[in-house]
Amino acid sequence: MTFEPADRVDQVPPSGIRRFFELAEEMDDIISLGVGEPDFSTPWSAREAAIASLEQGKTSYTANRGKRELRERIADDVAERYDLDYDPDEEVLVTTGASEGVDLAFRALLNPGDKVAVAQPCYVSYKPGVTFAGADVIDVPTRVADDFKLTREVLEDSGAAEADALIFCYPNNPTGATMTEAELRPVAEFAREHDLLVFADEIYSELSYEHDHTSIATLPGMRERTVVFNGFSKAYAMTGLRLGYALAPPEAITAMNRIHQYTMLSAPTTPQYAAIEALDNCESELREMREQYDRRRQLVLSRFDEMGLDCFTAKGAFYAFPECPWDDADAFAEALLEAERVAVVPGSAFGVGGDGHLRVSYATGMSDLKTAMDRIESFLADQ
Ligand code: PMP
Known part of the structure; x- marks a missing residue:
């Protein structure tokens, strides 16, 4: 008897995003534009409600x-x-x-x-x-x-x-x-x-x-x-x-x-x-987070434009999806990570149609985001 995965599990490849996180985890001074989650904490009053419910058993x-x-x-x-x-x-x-x-x-x-x-x-x-x-x-x-x-x-x-x-x-x-x-x-x-x-x-x-x-x-x-x-x-x-x-x-x-x-x-x-x-x-906190994401979105899109990186105008979520200047977006993402310590995810991780693109998450504070944009710009200039 061995623990062979069931066929339907075996059919599914490991997540393409994880591999990048694992690579990034081994390095210092990384700015990750790879994650798909907010960099904010849950609004405080919502956390308090959770805490109060625990206190009340x-x-x-x-x-x-x-x-x-x-x-x-x-x-x-x-x-x-x-x-x-x-x-x-x-x-x-x-x-x-x-x-x-x-x-x-x-x-x-x-x-x-x-x-x-x-x-x-x-x-x-x-x-x-x-x-x-x-x-x-x-x-x-x-x-x-x-x-x-x-x-x-x-x-x-x-x-x-x-x-x-x-x-x-x-x-x-x-x-x-x-x-x-x-x-x-x-x-x-x-x-x-x-x-x-x-x-x-x-x-x-x-x-x-x-x-x-x-x-x-x-x-x-x-x-x-x-x-x-x-x-x-x-x-x-x-x-x-x-x-x-x-x-x-x-x-x-x-x-x-x-x-x-x-x-x-x-x-x-x-x-x-x-x-x-x-x-x-928490409507006002939601509005505040949305405004911040929007400011970051505009920064990322305008910086990509200045760098000559083609990117359609993303209007939602917290992602931009520029075209990769190299044929091989996986190789680009790996080289960018190694040379400039910026993690982005190659679009191929997200199925067909994603090839040749990079997913750049702007769920990252403004100052890190600006540094990451500078690093991407310098990486592109070195090519
Ligand atoms: N749908 C999409 C499109 C997502 O990006 C995510 C999280 N990355 C989820 C669902 C999962 O959300 P939840 O944390 O609510 O499970």
């Missing part, structure tokens, strides 16, 4: 679907932002990060052999998640020519009409692309025409700098076929607290909760108190 499981009070606040927040009504009892599931929501949706709603159109470049979890659910990926590469927006044309060209489901994420990791309501409309139309389930990862919905975020669930005929994933990691700088949620019609939430109740029981309790406070009272 509130350390039991919550309801499987999450504390009702939190589900109500989530439903109110979504109603206020998008004018979308979700029933807190039937249509909201509190999860251990948006990541758990994505995994649950794949496993609860897909059958082996189902096909999932995955818009790429994308967050590294989607394709492995589809594989773990026994379903198959249809690669949908978005294009730099479209500023990495998902278009009807790329859906058609990649055979997504054959899919059972579609997953995408805007504002996007790794490109920073966003989509307006008008741009989402043809995607919604395509999903309706081909009767696709839609998995919309909206974890960066609060970080859209040039226009308001539109949830695809607001478009005609979409709420009933869409599972929305969101959470507290990005907007409220709560990555380590591991709290997210899924919104969907009752049948989908019931199926997802069927797995969640056996595998997770409930999302962690302490962060649920932090999340209630975040939704109730």
